[in-house]
Amino acid sequence: MNDADALAQREIALVDLLDRLLAGGVVITGDLTLRIADVDLVRIDLNALVSSVSAEVPSPFQDLDYEEPA
Helix, strand or coil: CCCHHHHHCCCCCHHHHHHHHHCCEEEEEEEEEEEECCEEEHHHHHEEEEEECCCCCCCCCCCCCCCCCC
């Protein structure tokens, strides 16, 4: 059995897989177009970054000053 077969046979728990993906971050990209008779009716573009949050990494939004609406 070679290394490629060994990797294909290896089982990984879903929790471990999610932990690995979130540790490095995952980018989800997709396009959806609803078309009738060659006329585009609805187009949805999806770009999402999914990542874990760590208390050791500061938020990039801490420096922004928000004013309360009057």
